[in-house]
Every structure is written in C-alpha cells, then in structure tokens.
Amino acid sequence: MNIKQTFNRNWILTSALLSLFSSTSAVIAQEAELSFTTTKVSDTVYMLSGTGGFTGGNVGLTVGDDGVAMIDNGVSDVLDILREEIKKTTDKPIDYLINTHIHGDHTGNNHAFGDGGTKIISHQNLRHSLVTKGVAKEEGFEPAPLSALPVLTFSDQMTIHINGDAAKIMHFANAHTDGDAAVMFESDNIIHTGDILFNKVFPYIDESNGGSMAGVIDALKAIAALSNESTKIIPGHGPLADKSDVERTISMLEDSYQMIAELVANGSTDEEIIAANPLSKYQDYNWGFITTERMTNQVISAARKAAKS
Numbered sequence: 001m002n003i004k005q006t007f008n009r010n011w012i013l014t015s016a017l018l019s020l021f022s023s024t025s026a027v028i029a030q031e032a033e034l035s036f037t038t039t040k041v042s043d044t045v046y047m048l049s050g051t052g053g054f055t056g057g058n059v060g061l062t063v064g065d066d067g068v069a070m071i072d073n074g075v076s077d078v079l080d081i082l083r084e085e086i087k088k089t090t091d092k093p094i095d096y097l098i099n100t101h102i103h104g105d106h107t108g109n110n111h112a113f114g115d116g117g118t119k120i121i122s123h124q125n126l127r128h129s130l131v132t133k134g135v136a137k138e139e140g141f142e143p144a145p146l147s148a149l150p151v152l153t154f155s156d157q158m159t160i161h162i163n164g165d166a167a168k169i170m171h172f173a174n175a176h177t178d179g180d181a182a183v184m185f186e187s188d189n190i191i192h193t194g195d196i197l198f199n200k201v202f203p204y205i206d207e208s209n210g211g212s213m214a215g216v217i218d219a220l221k222a223i224a225a226l227s228n229e230s231t232k233i234i235p236g237h238g239p240l241a242d243k244s245d246v247e248r249t250i251s252m253l254e255d256s257y258q259m260i261a262e263l264v265a266n267g268s269t270d271e272e273i274i275a276a277n278p279l280s281k282y283q284d285y286n287w288g289f290i291t292t293e294r295m296t297n298q299v300i301s302a303a304r305k306a307a308k309s
Helices: 003-029 076-087 110-115 124-133 213-226 243-265 270-276 280-285 292-308
Strands: 035-040 045-051 059-064 067-071 096-098 119-123 135-137 140-142 152-154 157-162 165-172 180-185 190-198 232-237
Touching: 035 076, 045 076, 067 157, 096 110, 110 119, 119 124, 119 180, 124 152, 152 157, 165 213, 180 213, 190 213, 190 243, 213 243, 213 292, 232 243, 243 270, 243 280, 243 292, 270 292, 280 292
Parallel strands: 067 096, 096 119, 119 152, 190 232
Antiparallel strands: 035 045, 045 059, 059 067, 135 140, 157 165, 165 180, 180 190
C-alpha cells in the first residue's frame, strides 16, 4: 500500500469513526431532543453547544452593529436546528464563517452558508485539502461543492475588525490537523480554539491529516501564553474553559507522553503498553470517541515516531 493509499484509508477511517459516533448519538437522541444551547460569553460573543446528541464542535458567534461572524458550523444533520438557535440571538445574515479545521463536525454546513452568500475563511491548507481531496465520507470521497470552499485564506494569521473588536485568526501548525486556526477576540479577551483544545476529555489527534501530539502541546502552550486569569476559552469540544483548563490539558498530555515514551524506550510492545493501562489515572477524560485505549494508541504512535526521528 503506497503513502497516498494509506493517507486516504486513514482519512476515510477518521470520517467513518466520526459518522459512527454521530449515528450512535442520534440513537440516544431519539429519547432526548437534539438541540443547541447558547451561552453568552460577552456582550457580542456567544457559544452554541449541542445537547441531546452529537451536533459537532462548539460554534462561536459574534453579533453586533457591524454584522455577524460565525466560527464552525456543526455536522450537516443539524443545519435547521443551528439556524433556529442562531435566530434566538440575531436575524441578521451570517457575513463570515471561519473554519477552524477541516473535519466534518466543524464544516458540515459550509455549502449551505456559502450558498447564502456567507464568506468562508480558513487556513490555506484546509482549502487545499477540500479542493484536492474533497469531502471525506464513510464510503470514500466526494467532490466538495464550490459553495463549501473558503473564499478567503491565510498562511499565518489574519484579522477581521468587527463589532468593536479585532478577531485575530491564527494558524497553529500540525496540531489537531495541518490546517488548524484559533480565533482571539482581543478586546473581549475570548479565544475559540477549535479542536486544539478538547476540554475535560481526551483529544483526537488526526495524524493522517497532518496533526501531531507535539503540535497540539505547542499550540496549547501558545494559547495559554495569550491568556490570563480572565480569558474565556471556547474549546472545540467540551464546556466553556479558562486558562487553568488549558494548563491542565497540557499537563495531562505531557505526563501521558512521558509515561508511554519511557515504555516505548524500554522495548515494550504496543500490546504490552495497552495491557499496562498507563493512562488509568486519566480515566475521567475517557469518552465515546476517544476512549482511554484509543488515547493510549495515539500517544504510542507519537512516541514511536519521535523515537525514529
């Protein structure tokens, strides 16, 4: 199997796992209505998070006299309820949509908002992936519709001046993916991290799409450095966070890596490391998509790659 085939297989597997988790949540949601809850983070910034099942990542929204900008947009199945939830805050059209990374639980409704005239913004790597590889589905790939493609891209950072604030969009290389962006509202002291931060749960690190554990840790340290005790942080998944949550996540990741890297260095096989359950003390981070065992496998992969470099 060549490198491209391996990459495609892994990306399809990623999509399949996300689809499986979404489908499982949909079954659960039959007994609990799928919906969004809006949290007012400042006078102009809001966080929309899903309840009753899997709606995708946390959505950010800035609303004011200058217009509306949205950060991420959930899975495709939640378009109608997302729009209804947004209407509780504003009837204005969405002027800008910022994609924090390529995964379908954050970009699932790009096409719908793009069709409506919303200008989509992303890192250049994200757009390149959508153009060259398309949208990953469980059964393979399908071409990304033109309306789903970002029309504004950047390499390092860009700023949108909106609603009395500067929304700085910053790229963090090879973290959750190779096209990650976080958005800092400088005046309001709010940061939307995308999936660089999974708050209070194990993160997913998409190595097949350019992500790395070292990159996640570096990005989180940079976000912590941008933060103070008053900073409010909207994570990709999980509840509203603050600087201490970021620091706690960094500590967990570094400790997990150190423990498993030592086992790798001592010659332990993957099976032996899994059986030893070195991450047992972080069992509270276990969740449906990234179980303790899957997190252990992610760290093993990072440690073995580092050992070869």
